[in-house]
Amino acid sequence: MLITVYSLLLVVFVATSQSIRPHTFLSFQTRLNLVKSLEGGIQQREKFWCSIYGMDIPVKKLKSGFSLPEFGLGTWQMGGRESASTTNDAKDIAGVRSAIEAGITHIDTAESYGDGHAEEIVGEAIRGMNRKKLFITSKVSEENHTCVGIPASCKKTLKRLRTDYLDLYLLHAFSTTCPLKEAIEALDALVDEGLVKHIGVSNFGKEHLKEAQKLTRHTIVCNQVHYNLSVREIEEKGLLAYCQKNDVLLVAYRPVQKGKLLEEVPEIMEKMCVKYEKSPAQIAINWLVSQQNIVTIAKTSDPAHLKENLGGIGWNLTEGDIELLRKDYPGQVFISDVIALG
Numbered sequence: 001m002l003i004t005v006y007s008l009l010l011v012v013f014v015a016t017s018q019s020i021r022p023h024t025f026l027s028f029q030t031r032l033n034l035v036k037s038l039e040g041g042i043q044q045r046e047k048f049w050c051s052i053y054g055m056d057i058p059v060k061k062l063k064s065g066f067s068l069p070e071f072g073l074g075t076w077q078m079g080g081r082e083s084a085s086t087t088n089d090a091k092d093i094a095g096v097r098s099a100i101e102a103g104i105t106h107i108d109t110a111e112s113y114g115d116g117h118a119e120e121i122v123g124e125a126i127r128g129m130n131r132k133k134l135f136i137t138s139k140v141s142e143e144n145h146t147c148v149g150i151p152a153s154c155k156k157t158l159k160r161l162r163t164d165y166l167d168l169y170l171l172h173a174f175s176t177t178c179p180l181k182e183a184i185e186a187l188d189a190l191v192d193e194g195l196v197k198h199i200g201v202s203n204f205g206k207e208h209l210k211e212a213q214k215l216t217r218h219t220i221v222c223n224q225v226h227y228n229l230s231v232r233e234i235e236e237k238g239l240l241a242y243c244q245k246n247d248v249l250l251v252a253y254r255p256v257q258k259g260k261l262l263e264e265v266p267e268i269m270e271k272m273c274v275k276y277e278k279s280p281a282q283i284a285i286n287w288l289v290s291q292q293n294i295v296t297i298a299k300t301s302d303p304a305h306l307k308e309n310l311g312g313i314g315w316n317l318t319e320g321d322i323e324l325l326r327k328d329y330p331g332q333v334f335i336s337d338v339i340a341l342g
């Protein structure tokens with residue numbers, strides 16, 4: 001009788017303690033394993049997925065002290081493409097909120113996404129949230145890289161995002177028409193004014209990155225670039241090695257190549273999936289974040305994809321497997337199909 005009472009008390013204690021504060025009891029990997037082992041029904045699995053939510057995303061820290069979570073949310077195709085569309089607003093707003101509830105803090109957007117509407121979606125999604133807990137990046141389009149254009153664009157972006165500062169502001173790509181010196185001075189001025197905490201670039205080749213680093217009074221903390229298992233331009237052009245050596249983070253965009261990496265799964269990927277008990281999306285994401293100075297951002301408005309993508313972090317492929325995938329992943333291209341490094 002006494003044993004039965006003790007057993008009951010033990011069961012109640014374990015059950016309540018895990019449902020109240022699971023993170024303090026279980027490591028991330030243990031929680032993932034628990035989810036996997038719960039083959040007993042969708043409801044139970046959902047319950048345990050909820051206990052994973054609110055996870056702390058690991059961060060990558062530079063020697064300069066700048067840090068970014070190794071996984072963030074992209075917003076390209078939210079709010080339209082080149083022009084605004086409100087068709088999927090409800091789903092996209094919910095998608096951003098779910099990502100934040102799941103523990104994502106880095107949200108990446110740009111003034112050009114949906115002609116500004118992606119920023120409005122983010123602004124709506126974060127309304128009422130603790131701004132300090134979020135890290136918001138936006139980008140200024142090449143045609144606005146002037147001393148007048150950059151502050152004007154930044155103020156419009158802040159208004160759409162309903163915030164009074166950006167954590168990170170990037171030159172979206174190298175401008176062939178506006179002088180880089182003027183653009184960098186304008187970015188520096190935004191930091192001085194407190195409208196922007198950090199500055200960086202995107203789609204910059206090694207030489208232009210070096211030039212930007214020489215011109216700035218503040219630090220170029222990152223270069224956001226197209227990089228994944230199949231798109232290897234940054235390796236080919238020495239940018240990866242340069243950034244790793246010179247304390248610049250690479251924010252790898254399009255980690256699942258918009259889903260294409262998941263459609264036709266090559267044998268090498270199948271083997272990795274079996275070895276690590278992960279999906280192709282999780283291997284693709286992990287291959288990026290397991291490398292020095294690399295973080296990534298993936299866009300999704302789909303809760304199932306979000307869960308899957310989050311399973312790509314919190315663990316690491318071995319050095320050997322990272323290099324095997326680097327060498328043998330089939331169909332590699334050495335120039336981005338989005339925008340070549342400028």
Ligand SMILES: NC(=O)c1ccc[n+]([C@@H]2O[C@H](COP(=O)([O-])OP(=O)(O)OC[C@H]3O[C@@H](n4cnc5c(N)ncnc54)[C@H](OP(=O)(O)O)[C@@H]3O)[C@@H](O)[C@H]2O)c1
Pocket residue numbers: 073074075076077108109172202203224225252253254255256257258259262281297298299300301302304305306308309338339
């Ligand atoms: N600096 C630049 O020039 C530049 C260029 C491109 C992108 N970016 C940034 O980088 C972010 C990420 O890149 P991206 O959006 O182009 O490509 P991505 O993240 O590789 O792929 C996003 C697409 O894949 C789908 N997806 C995501 N996870 C999935 C999963 N687990 N299974 C199946 N489908 C999945 C999404 O659809 P669902 O919503 O249905 O999940 C979406 O259509 C962008 O959103 C943007 O913020 C920057």
